[in-house]
Amino acid sequence: MQSKPINTKQSREELFTTLYQKAFPIVAKYVAKMGGSFDQAKDIFQDALVIYYEKVLSNSVTLQSSDKAYILGIAKHLWLKTYRDNAGNIPLDVANVDQPQEEQHQYASNKLMHYLETTGQKCMEVLKAFYYDKLPLTQITQLFGYSGTHSATVQKYKCLEKVRDTVKQKSLHYEDFLE
Amino acid sequence: MRTSLNEIKAIEDHLFNRNHPADSLLFQANLILNIPLRDKVALQNSTYQIVEQYGRKQLKAEIEAVHQKLLNKPNSFMQRLISLFKK
Numbered sequence: 001m002q003s004k005p006i007n008t009k010q011s012r013e014e015l016f017t018t019l020y021q022k023a024f025p026i027v028a029k030y031v032a033k034m035g036g037s038f039d040q041a042k043d044i045f046q047d048a049l050v051i052y053y054e055k056v057l058s059n060s061v062t063l064q065s066s067d068k069a070y071i072l073g074i075a076k077h078l079w080l081k082t083y084r085d086n087a088g089n090i091p092l093d094v095a096n097v098d099q100p101q102e103e104q105h106q107y108a109s110n111k112l113m114h115y116l117e118t119t120g121q122k123c124m125e126v127l128k129a130f131y132y133d134k135l136p137l138t139q140i141t142q143l144f145g146y147s148g149t150h151s152a153t154v155q156k157y158k159c160l161e162k163v164r165d166t167v168k169q170k171s172l173h174y175e176d177f178l179e
Numbered sequence: 180m181r182t183s184l185n186e187i188k189a190i191e192d193h194l195f196n197r198n199h200p201a202d203s204l205l206f207q208a209n210l211i212l213n214i215p216l217r218d219k220v221a222l223q224n225s226t227y228q229i230v231e232q233y234g235r236k237q238l239k240a241e242i243e244a245v246h247q248k249l250l251n252k253p254n255s256f257m258q259r260l261i262s263l264f265k266k
Contacts, residue, residue: 013241132230
């Protein structure tokens with residue numbers, strides 16, 4: 001039974017180490033039985049951990065002794081979705097028409113992410129703490145050294161504004177670039 | 180807070196369904212009339228998605244670090260698992 005918070009880097013490392021030891025062997029055995037590779041087992045398992053983490057933070061699942069079974073369930077679903085429903089089953093017209101547009105979108109999205117990671121990392125970390133890790137306001141105030149919770153909230157909105165402006169500017173720029 | 184930050188808060192409350200019904204109606208009416216506001220709502224929605232992508236990317240890097248740590252431990256269970264795949 002796990003009851004402590006999992007949304008700090010240190011607690012996540014402990015959690016993922018425990019889950020690796022508890023659940024990765026059964027996922028790996030399942031993937032091996034299905035004819036997959038070690039790297040495929042690793043990819044599936046890591047994606048399952050991401051889904052598990054997000055589910056726990058959104059309170060749609062509680063951490064308990066059955067987490068091993070829960071992760072195996074997600075992993076099996078991901079395996080079947082990714083490797084059974086492979087590209088060969090996609091109708092040719094859909095695959096051909098949508099792919100270039102999707103690739104372009106992915107390219108622009110990667111460029112934007114790279115830009116935000118290099119020039120706006122502090123803001124991205126603040127926003128991640130609020131919206132992805134869902135840390136309590138008091139913890140965020142402490143973590144980033146703000147003078148109080150009001151100051152942390154104002155900073156959140158300032159960062160949202162900054163990133164939103166960047167998204168706007170860069171989206172226009174990359175659209176021009178792609179056209 | 181300055182006006183533009185209050186607007187960002189209002190958009191967030193709208194997107195996360197935190198508004199009271201009366202405020203929600205007012206905001207929706209505003210959306211119909213105010214095209215720049217509509218653009219800002221769409222952009223702010225994209226911003227939350229980008230923050231989610233960023234969060235996932237960082238989380239995956241943390242998970243990969245755990246994977247490598249366990250993999251590089253001598254005689255770890257990971258080494259035994261790799262042998263499952265060798266045929």
